[in-house]
Each structure stands twice: as C-alpha cells, then as structure tokens.
Amino acid sequence: MSKAKFENPIRAYWRVLFDERVRTYVVVTAAALLVIFVAQLMSGSLIAGAVPMAIGLTALGLRWVGMPVVCVAATAYFQAMPFGIPIGGSIPNDPRTTHFRIQDLMLATAVVVYLIAQYRVYSLAHLAVPDERLPRYRRGDDKPDLRDPDLITEQEVPQLVMMAAAVVVVGQLLWFALSEIVLDFHQMPPIRARQPGLFARDRDALNPQASRWLLFVLAFGLLVFFARLVFWYWRLRTLNRVEAQMVLADTGWAEMRREAARQETWRAWGKYRARRRLPRPKPKPREPRKPWVGAALMRSGVINVIAVVIAITMVGFGVWLFDSRRR
C-alpha cells in the first residue's frame, strides 16, 4: 500500500478555500470584515477600520487560527480609542441619547457573522476536531480531521445570518435592560427602573456601573446554574447501566473510603508478610565481593560525616563570635 503523498498544509488550506462549495463562507467572511471596516471608519479613524481588517485577513489568508479573537479585541479597542494610543490626548467620550444605534447594530452583526464564518472555514480547511493525542504521538504528515464540503447545505448561510441578527437583537436588549435597571437595596425587590434623563442620578441606588455589573454577573450566573442543573438532571435520567453503576460505586467508595483503606492496608501488609515468610529460591552463587570496596565506601562516608559536623560547628561558632563582638 503506497503512502499518501504529503501536501503542504498551507497549500492544502488554500486549495480548500478555492473550492466552490467553500467559497460562500470565504465571501461571507470577507464581507463581514468589510462591514467591520466601514463601521469602524464611521468613528472617523482610518486606522480603527484598517487594523481589525488586516488582522482578519491574515486569519483568513494565512490560517493564523488565533487571530479571529484578536480581530474582535482590536475592534473593541478601537471603539474605545479610535486613534490608537491616546498620547497626550484624552479618551473621546461618546454620549448617546439612545441605546439603539445603527452603527452598533452593524458592527455587532458583522463581528458575529465574521466569527461564525471564519470558524466554519477553519473547520472545512484547517481542523474541525481537536487532536486528543499527546504531541509526542503526532506526526507531521498526519491528515487533520476536516469537515467534508459536501455536507454544506444551502440553508447554512441564511441560518447563520439570521442567528447573528437574533443574537445582536438579544445583545442590544440586554444592554438596554442592564442600563435602565438599577439595584436599590433600600427596597424590595431590590431592583427598579432608572430615572429618566441622561444625567439623572438615582438617589439611594447603587451607581449605574456597579449596578449593571452586579446584575450581569447575577443574571449570567443564574442562567448558567439553571442550565447546568437542567442538563445535569437530564444526564442522570439518561445514564446507561455502566455509568449508573459507576455513580453508585464511586459514591459508596467516597463514604467508606477511610474504613476500607485501613482494612486494605492491613491486608496488603499481611500478604506482604506472608510472602516474605515463604521459602525463597536459592540464589545463584555470586562471585566473592572485593572486601576493600565496602571498606573504602565506609571510611569515606565516615570521614564526610565528621567533616560536615565540624563544618556546622565552626559556622555556629563563627556566628556566635560575630554576634558577641557586635554586642
């Protein structure tokens, strides 16, 4: 059986990118990057649009798999500081009169679409499933597990865009809710709507930043907790026989571990003792040892021990002498 010809990984990646079945995702990724560029450009800075786009293009073209999240981080950074590092200047403030702005919607949609499309391109052309093998068992010519382009359906891209739009709306609503609800521990329940007006200050309420921070953490924690609870219970309901046996055995072990450990330690010790008492097979006669080797080792050991004791005593005496002179 002849060995498959090894293909350069970058070349193989590009071959898949030019596959007509994958091309849709490539175009969507590039389009999303373009929209990000335009949305960033609307803040009045070329660099704010160019840097994320350049990072995104390297991610797409050079297969730098860590770059998509860097692209997102760069986009966010240039939202806060559109002109890069604010040397000698101040961070521009962007006061809003509304929570819904078309520029934000556009940017968020483009970023989500970009991430989804870029990751799907990686699944098709670079690696779909993480390699569980230890690095020492991997070989350079191993073929990565990729998604077959034949599995791409026609509904995938429209579904992708629809999902992106939906999550953008959810994101906007969440931001609206977090901005307009404040925590007030002087009342029950301890939440209420924020007072209208841009500069209105809610007396007795937590400040808005801390309030929305706490609200998000609480809401997110509750969501994750309940979701985990549901899936945990579902998992318990669908355990197979061996898994259920494992749960019982493991719980039983945790309860009786100390007693069992004591018994088993003594039992193992008894076995060990019993085996030691068995008659041993006669060992083969060995050559007589040279007596001077042991003697030399013994003498050198004794000399070393004496030397160490003397050294410790002298150091102690020196410390004592130094101390007494100082005083």
Add this chain to the structure above:
Amino acid sequence: MLTSRGWWTVAVAMVLVLLGLTGLGDIAPAIPILGLTLVAWFAVEWLVFSYRFRNALPRLEIEREILQGGRPVASAWAKAPCTVRVTLTNRGASRWPLVFLRDRVPEGRKVRSGSNRLVTDLKPDEPVEMEYELRSSAAGLFRFEGVDVRLIDLAGLFYRRVFVRSPLDVLVLPPLTDQEGKQRADKRMNTLPPPGLHRLRRAGGGGELLDLREYIPGDPPKRIAWKASARRDKLITKVFESDVPVRVMLFLDSSESVRIGPAGDTPVGKLAETASGIAQAAAASRDLVGLTRFDETASDVLTPARTQVHTIRLLGKLAEAAAKLPNPGPRDLLELQDVAYPLAQEMYPELLNHEVNSRPWVLYWLPLLDTRWGWLFVLPVFVWFPYLAFVGYLFVNGIAARPAFQTFNFVVRLTQALRPRFPADVGLNLFAALATFFLIVFWPAALFGFGWFFTGIRGLLNPRKVRMKKRKQLATIFVALDRDSPGRIEHYLRDDESYAERMGRFLADHHVRIPPKLYDHLGQYRYRCEAKATVLANAIIGSVARARDNELYVILADLVDLGDDLAPILKAVRVARSRHHHVMVVIPWPDDVPPPGADTKADGEKKEVRLDKPLSHRQPGKFIHLALTRGYQQRYEKLRTELARLGAGVVRVTLDDPVRAVLDRIDRLRGMRSRR
C-alpha cells in the same frame, strides 16, 4: 467540553462584557453591546449543542454485519476478504450537524480497502454506513468493540467524544482447502476400496482375502472356497480382511508457548492451519477426524466423526485455540497501566469523567504511616505525656529554670544573628518566649505535623499524582464492569497484585496483546510449559483407551523446548505404538531459524560466525543468535531421534512445507495400505 477555540472566544467575550459594564461602557457603548452579543451567541451555541448531544446520545444504534462472498456470515474464513458493514442510526429527535465516526478495527488488523472512518451529519432516523474490508492471514478472532463518535458544532467551539460500544467476536476459521489441496498424495496403489474404508489385516467383512480355514458349522455357504475344498476334500471357508474406517485424532497444542507472536502470525495459528488442512483432507476421504486441544492445565476432546457439521465444529475449535492470547506473566504495574489507561480512554471516555469517577484531593494525600519511616514522627507523640510529666517535675524542682532561660536566650540570639537589624523589642521577646515554650512543650506535635505535611504533600506532586489518578479511575471502571462492591476500589488502590491481575484481564477481554517477557529474573525461559507434557500424555493414553482399530494420532505441538520433560509423552507414544496405532508429530518451526542441515550462511553475508572460535567483541549479537539457533536445531534433532526410535515421525511446519507434504507423510506412515 470546550475546545481551545471555544475557550478563547468566551474569554474575549467575557472580558469585553465585564470591561464594558464598568465606566468604559459609558465612553464606548459599542464594547458592552459587542460583548453581550458574543456572550448571547456563545450561550445559544452551547444550549443547542448540549441539547443535541443529550437528546441523541442514548438513542444511537449500531448494527454490524460481516459479509463474505456477498453474504452475511457468523464466522469468517481466513485468507479470504471479509467485508465489515457498520450502520449507525440516530433514533433521537435532533440532528447532529457534524460527526466523525471511526469503527475500531480488531487489534493488530489493517483495513485492506474501504474506510473505517466517516465524516457525516446524523439526521434522525437516517442511517449512515461504513464499509471496509479486512483480511486475516491465519485463524483467530476478530474482536469488534464499537464505534468512536466525535461530535462537534460547525464553528468548532464545543466537542464531545463518546464510544458507542457494541462488542462482537467473530471467529476466523482456518482457510478452506480447494479441490487440489484436498488431494492427499500421489496415487501409488491400484487397489480401490470405497472411500473412507481402509484394509485391516484382521478377519472381517472386507473384499480382500486374508486367509483360508476349515469350515465351521454356521459359516455362510457363499464363503466356502470350493476349489480349495475340492483339493483338500473337506470344506474350507474363505476369511476376508476387515474394511474399517481410519480415525485420525489431532492433538493441538494451545499452551502459552505457542501463543506468543504477533496477531495472525502465532505458532498456534500455523498449527491450527495445518490441522485444518489435515482434517479437511481426511474428511474429503470420508475418514473420521477428531480433535483434542490441550494446554498446560487441561485438555478437551472432540470425538471423531465425518459429517460436514462436525468438520465446521472442528474448525471452530481450531479457531478458538488460535485466538487465545498469551499470559504476559508478572508485569510491572506501570507497564500494564500505560497500556490499560489509553485503552480505557479510548473505549470508556464517559466513565473517566470526574462526575461519575471522582478524584478528591485526599485521594492523593499520602498517609504518614504508610511510609517505613513514618513511625519516627509518631513515636515522640506516644512519649509526650511522660515527657511532659518529666519537664513539669524539672520545673517544679527548679532544675529546669536555667536550661529554659538558656534556650530562650539562644532563640533571641539566633533571631538577631539571622536578622541583625531586627529590633530587640517586646515583640521579639514575646516571640522568643512563645517559641521556647512551644519548643519545650510541643515539639513532638510540631515534629509530627512536619512529618505529616511533608509526607502527604508528596502525593500531590507528579508523577505520583498522575499515577494515582489513573489507578483510581481504572479501579472504579473495573468495579463498575464487574458489578463489584465499592470496597473493591480501595482494594485495587492498595493491592498491587490484584490491580495488575485485573488490568491483565481487562486487556485480555479486549484482545490487546502485551509483549510478553520471555525470560524471568533468573534468565530462564518462561514459556517452556513443561506441564503440558503430562497433559498431552494423558490425552494420548485416553485416546488409546477409547480406540477401536488402528488409528492415526497427529500431535501438533511445540515439543522442542521440553528436553528431559518429554518422558511422559514418549511413554504415551510407546503405549500407542504397542497398540498398532500410528503416531506423527508436527512441530511449529520458527521463521528465523534455518532448518537443520541447511546452509546458515546467507548470500550477502561475508563473515561466518563460528561457535568454536573465540567471541569477538564486535559480533556478540550474531554469536548469541547463532548459539540459540544451533541449540534449537540440536534439541529438535534429539527429539526427532527419540521419537523415531519409537516409530513416530516428526514433521516441521514451515512456510514452504504445506499441508500436502504433511498428508503425504501421513499416508506413508499408514504403511501404504490406503487406497492411494
């Protein structure tokens, strides 16, 4: 389970959200909006993935078919392509958009054509198929464990791996001989008794004349030899030879010594193939064939018969013998664990999950008294009360005041010497007083605490921690598989022997071969299996006791290494020969050992290593190999001489010595009395 891609994405999204919700959100609201949108997207993907996974996982069904010659079969034939068709069906309600399937091929086998891997999407009630071809060169067993399923979302953020187990053992029967292979040997005699009948020089109902004798009243008149009666003037009766079927009894060695070798290329596989050829050829001639399998402990007998069903059963028994794995013997615990743990990771991924297989940190903490020197730390605690009483006595009587003050003074000076700038204030004096008090009164507890901590903490460091983790996980899996009590887990954690034995059984159950250690710590060959000589001798004598007429005993066994332990077999062969049975011995010959008398010097080899020359330091490997080869050949010659002295022939099974030649020898051993 999040992939690294998923971890990075959620980390960036959370950072954006948490930064954006602080004052940064007031300056640039797009940041929290972006972060919240990404978190929402991530949460949706997670919920969808988890729902799909949980919904369909318990409803996956596997169907496996083994096809040979286009038909589904329960057992396969060796040396013939065998198609494996695996069908996976999702009976759940949700669709898995991207699944990587891999059918685990039997250990040591390779896929000849097709593929045991498939990348697909699993839609509800729409089965997917994998088809590939296997081929086995020898009899044995195909052990199919199940299908490895890796599920991932399209963006590659979440990933799950499960192993859908559906174990199936398929016997690989020895190859069927073709019409040519069934021919016993060249035709040598022109007497043609009916198939399955052979002449026996005893009075019977055969067609060949054996003798003439005087008529005895009651003899059938048709047997009266009229011409002879006329010549002698008295009635003479013809006595015919007996026509009897020949029974061939095969004795197959399935002891540890013949199980060593790579899968599909073991000595027992070769012996089984030879036995199969003999059995099929004998059955084609309508001879009765029986089988006795033996190892170092027991033997089982399949009585001779000639039906087709019997032949198939016999081939099945041969395949079972060929599929046996060697006992790797007392192996190092870590060696076994290094093989067993990856196997468990591959086949029981869900059972290694910490939710069902917990690993509390106290598991790793090493108890102080489990060490040999732990008692040194505990002993002062036992003498604590007498010590306290002694110290109290000293203080009460004013004897200890001076030493206590000196100790206090020493602590103060030591502190100052170590840190010269330390101000000699009230705090220092208080510290010194407390330290002195604790040193005098509580030093056994301090010593015990020191020993307890530094002994225990060692268990939390690698590699000890990793080993203990693996051991606990495997122990719990063993208990769950055996439906054992939870206390057994602790037993496996404490008892190395039981744990190693269970690991060996776990590997054997899944037909994983561990390279055996051929020599023990004294340098003796571990697989001589001298006990099998007695078992084989008993089996031969049992067959002689059950025999009716002259039978043929074919012993397929590795007897070369037995040496002086061969005596019971020689005795049994002598008994068989004294009852006029024929005996033949077939020996599995190692591939790397040239036959005795052959030129050992290879064509490309320039220098010949000679045993009678002094050992060169540059050729120890060749020298040892040659010594072992010569030794093996000499033992074989000795065995052949001893058996030949009793009238039993010895044949080697080698690659160029097919069944046909063996059958030829068997026919010659029959004394040319058969029909060919």
